Amino acid sequence: MSCARRWPVLALLLAAALSPATAPAARSAVAAFPDGPPDSQENCDAEAKLLLAPSQLQPAIAAFNAQPKSHTKVYFFDTGALDLLSQGAIVRLRQNDKGGDLIVKLRLPHDGKITPSSGGKERCKCEFDVIAGVPIRSYTVATGFSGVPPETGEQLAQQLSPSQKRLLEQAAIAIDWTRVKRISGIQQTDWGIAAQPPLPQLTLERWEWPGGEALEVSGRFAVANEALGYAQLQQLVASKGISVSKQQSPKTTLALESITHAAVHQPSGNHR
Numbered sequence: 624m625s626c627a628r629r630w631p632v633l634a635l636l637l638a639a640a641l642s643p644a645t646a647p648a649a650r651s652a653v654a655a656f657p658d659g660p661p662d663s664q665e666n667c668d669a670e671a672k673l674l675l676a677p678s679q680l681q682p683a684i685a686a687f688n689a690q691p692k693s694h695t696k697v698y699f700f701d702t703g704a705l706d707l708l709s710q711g712a713i714v715r716l717r718q719n720d721k722g723g724d725l726i727v728k729l730r731l732p733h734d735g736k737i738t739p740s741s742g743g744k745e746r747c748k749c750e751f752d753v754i755a756g757v758p759i760r761s762y763t764v765a766t767g768f769s770g771v772p773p774e775t776g777e778q779l780a781q782q783l784s785p786s787q788k789r790l791l792e793q794a795a796i797a798i799d800w801t802r803v804k805r806i807s808g809i810q811q812t813d814w815g816i817a818a819q820p821p822l823p824q825l826t827l828e829r830w831e832w833p834g835g836e837a838l839e840v841s842g843r844f845a846v847a848n849e850a851l852g853y854a855q856l857q858q859l860v861a862s863k864g865i866s867v868s869k870q871q872s873p874k875t876t877l878a879l880e881s882i883t884h885a886a887v888h889q890p891s892g893n894h895r
């Protein structure tokens with residue numbers, strides 16, 4: 624039996640050994656990797672993400688004994704029609720009391736693959752986000768940022784590093800920078816959660832924006848263990864009696880669609 628064929632069998636056996644209740648979730652998660660774990664030769668990280676019901680903030684903090692970690696302001700850049708997001712591109716700027724960074728991230732289909740590069744103080748990362756049991760390959764190039772966040776696409780394009788521009792070019796992302804603008808800021812609050820074996824240290828993250836919010840718990844795993852890790856994360860949340868959101872999607876998509884939908888339907892004129 625090949626390694627790829629052993630993968631689902633071993634994962635399910637281990638899941639059943641941990642708890643019979645874990646096996647169904649493990650089957651669902653492992654189904655996302657039918658031919659074995661994602662290619663690890665790229666040295667990709669992997670992160671399992673689970674959206675919680677927003678009303679579960681305080682119960683989650685108490686159940687996990689979560690400790691305050693940081694407060695960050697997050698700005699996204701896109702067109703009113705979310706043309707970048709629709710092509711798998713995310714451009715965001717984060718600022719907190721420790722500094723700031725400007726990030727270009729590409730989310731590709733599971734079989735999509737490019738070769739990003741970075742230089743100087745840029746940080747280049749390959750990662751698999753597992754959301755709703757489905758792995759999404761992503762590439763990120765981040766660079767430090769200080770000062771006032773750009774407002775227009777033209778201003779933003781001037782701030783992008785050569786490596787960030789190459790990343791967009793490699794993926795053939797079509798961008799009309801004259802239509803890109805800064806989208807309403809999001810307040811991000813993080814809490815740290817101590818490791819609870821077999822799970823590693825987790826993060827509880829809340830996003831707040833005008834008219835909406837998202838609450839997520841996540842953990843990083845080895846790529847080869849990501850499907851099982853997602854199942855274990857589901858089991859842990861259920862064991863704490865915490866309700867998950869009915870909508871399991873990337874929180875970036877959730878936030879941007881909510882913000883742009885509200886902007887489109889905002890009444891014109893002055894109303895008192």
